[in-house]
Structures are given as C-alpha cells and as structure tokens.
Amino acid sequence: MNDTLYWAMLKLESKKVLGYSLGLMSYEWLITWGYPILIESPIIQDIPKSFPVPVQRAFGVSTEEPDISYEAYISAQLLGRFWTLLISVYGISSSNALMAHILEQGFMAYPLSTPVSRREVINTQIGVLLTELILVTSATLGGIYSATAFFEVEIDRWQFFRMGILGFCLSAVVSSYSMLLGVLLNSEEKSVALVSAITFVYYGLDVVSSLNEGFSRLQDFTPFGLFRPQEVLQGSVLPGTRCLALSLISGLLLLVTGFVFQRKNLVI
Template sequence: MMNDALYWSMLKYEGKKVIGYSLGLMLYEWLITWVYPILIESPVIEDLPNSFPTPVKRAFGVSEEETDISYESYISAQLLGRFWTLLISVYGISASNALTAHMLEQGFMAYPLSAPVSRSEIINTQIGVLLTELMMVTGATVGGIYSAAAFFKVTIDRWGFFRMGILGFCLSTVVSGYSMLFGVSLNSEEVSVPLVSALTVIFYGLDVMSSLSERFAGLQNVTPFALFRPQEVLRGKLLPTKECLILSCISGTCLFLSGFVFRRKNLAI
C-alpha cells in the first residue's frame, strides 16, 4: 500500500533527473543510429570487427564466430553492452540514495514520519517511486531505439529489444535494491554511497574480467551483471526468462529487507 500524495510529490522531486537521463540517452541513440547507415555502406566495415582482439570482442559483446554488422550487434557494442549498464547503475544508486539515505540524513523524512501515515506506506511509496523511475529510464532507452530506427529506416526486431528492455529493467532493480538496503540500514549517505559504489564497481569489474578470458569465466557466477547479455537476446540466442527471474528474486529480497529495516529501526530524523 502506498501514499498517493507522497508518491506524486517524490516523483515530481525526482522528475528533472528522470527527464535529464532519458533525454540524454535518447539523443545518444539517435546520434549513433544516424551514423549506422553510413557505416554499413563503407567497404571496410566487414573487416573492422576482425581487427579487434578477441578479449575486446568478448568485453563489448561482439560476435566472435562471424562478422556481424547488424544493427543489433552495433547498438550492443556502442551502447547496451557496457555503457548502458554502467549508466543505469549510477542512476540506480543516485535515485535510491535520494529517496532514502539523503532524506533521512537531511531530515526531509521528518514530515511524512510525523504525519498519520504508516512507515509501511512511506517505504512502499519510496520503492514505488524508485521502480517508476527505473521503468521510465528503461522505457526511454527502448523508445529511443524504436524512434531512431523508424526515422532512419533501420529494420529491427522490436520484440527482441522489448525483451532486452525487460532484462535491463530487472538488472537496474538489483543495483537500486541493494543501494536502498544499504541506505536504510546505514542511515547515512556519506557511508552508504561509497560502499554501494564500491560494491557495484566490483560486480561490474568481475563481469568484465569473466568476459575477457575463459580462465575467468567462473566469475560470472558471482555478479548480477553477467546475466545481462543484450546481444544474445537481440540475436535470438537467449530468451531471458531465467535471467529475469533470478534478478527479480535478488531485487525483491533487497527491497523487502529495506522495508523491514525501515519499519523496525530507530531512525534519526
């Protein structure tokens, strides 16, 4: 159960950040999509992927088996493979911190806690706002690809990108989920943000290492980022049902624990 007044107030409070990230992503997608038709007309485009070392191909999700100059492979390498995961992680940490640790530390949570609104309603509302923000940013990512592809007459598999968007949303909820848990538990953004950022960098680094060499492949079992493989989804090699379920279970557990801690803990307001 959420509080409608608090929900819309917090969504308005976070609105500029959501719009900024969404417009920035869509602009970047339009720029790289505009370049794509020009690139594929170049006579050397098919030889270009072969010039990269195998570890670099693995790290950026470029196919090692064959030369792939499809838009799906292009957008995965230019945006979805690495850049987007890092950006949505930064956004998730920032949003969850703004909705919990920052408000608690600065005393902004004093009013809703003193009002006739239960703690469950407050934390459920903050979680609802967080999920709404992530949904909007992920939706802007997929929508930007749809609109850019249509404008520049690039043929794409819309359902493939939709499935990729669902998987990306699930990944973003994991990062945001443990960020909120740290924020509520530690009750200080000066402590929680560096810890969450360090944990995210470790997870991200382990994913990069696992893709660089077969020797490090086992590291993918300890990082949620390894479950996000956009090119495999877009090429139809992966139906990400299991990956979405695993990520949803992790994020659901983190958000449930965040609510439990918020309701039980003596919060300094």
C-alpha cells in the same frame, strides 16, 4: 502506498529522469544515424578485427565472423557496457536521493509526523524508485524504436522489448541493495561509497569474465553476468529465467529494506 508522497517525490526526481532519458535518446539517435553509413563502408568487416580479442569479448563483439547487424552494433555501442554502467549510476543516485539523503538531512521527519505508517512511506519510496527505472528503460527503448523507424533500420521490436525487461530487472537489483544500505547506514556518504564499491566489483567481475573464457565462471558471481543484450536480441538466449532470478533478488532485497525501515531507530 501514499499517493501524495508518491507524486511529490516523483516530481522532485522528474528533472533527473528527464535529463537521463533525453541524453539516452539523443545518443541512440546519433549512433543509429551513423549505422546505415557505417555498413555501406567497404572496411566494415575489418573494423571489429582491428581490436584485440579481449576487447571484442568485453563489448560483446563476435570473435569469429564479424556481425554487422544493428543488434550487434547497438549492443557494442550502447547496451553491452555503457548502458549497464549508466543505469547502475542512475539507480544508485535515485535510491540515495529517496532514502539515505532524506534520512541524513532529516526530511523523513515530515512524512513520519503525519498519519502515515512507516510501511506506507517505504512502499511509496520503493514505488517511486521502480517508476523511475521504468521511465528510463522505456526512454531507452523509445529512442531505439523511434531512431530505427526514422532511419529505416529494420529490427525485431519484440526482442528489444524483452531485452528492456531484462535491463529493468538488472537495474532493480542495483537500486535495491543501494536502498537497503541507505536504510542500514543512515549516512549518505557511507552508503554511496559502499554501494559504489560493491557495484564496481560486480561490474569488474563481469568485464573480466568476458575477457577470457578461462574467467567465464566469474559471471556467476555478479548480477551483471545475467545481462547479455546481444544474445537476447539475436534470440540465442531466452531472458525469462534471468528476469525471474533478478526479480527474486531485488524482491528479497526490497522486502528486507521494508522490514529494516519499519523497525530501525531512525535519527530524524
């Protein structure tokens, strides 16, 4: 990995990292502020029941006895759907900026014109991408930790940390196939369109699998099916195997990305 290129690209992406991180933390503070007020309401037990069963399933809300724990609350309000969609958009945007965009615009000619190997260049871009995902995931956890501490909401921090690791592994998969397609297509417009379509299909399969038990097997065909934050936070699922599976997928995709980048005839 090339240190100079790494810090230059990370600086270039810093505004986006900061914007997403501050936005996530602000939202987490807002919904955590409302949690103590909400659980004191006498109608809190009836609110989840007011939604149709498919909607409850899609957002990870218990269809039996309503769960009013903070873990269930934050999963429904943020982690279950909104965060996975947001981190996917972020991963697509970042991988596109780090590969497809600079290839199409010809900016890749600069690092490749220096005594830096293609392997160093692609490893650096991958390193920047993973660093960004770590920072945004850390900001997500930091927002939850700080907000719950300030509003005196008791949580199991270790469970949230494990959930964060699983979330990072999921975001790495989306970002990895996005970067691979950016290298293969050499076109920002085509790669973004194709990656967005693939991600939409994966995300849609996960949502459909949650709507009805009859469609539950669909979650086996999408990486999003491995991310069930409420189950992890409540200790009913150990995320180790899921993290390993997602890590193997993203690792293989990034390995193929590096192989293709080193051998592809790049138009720069």
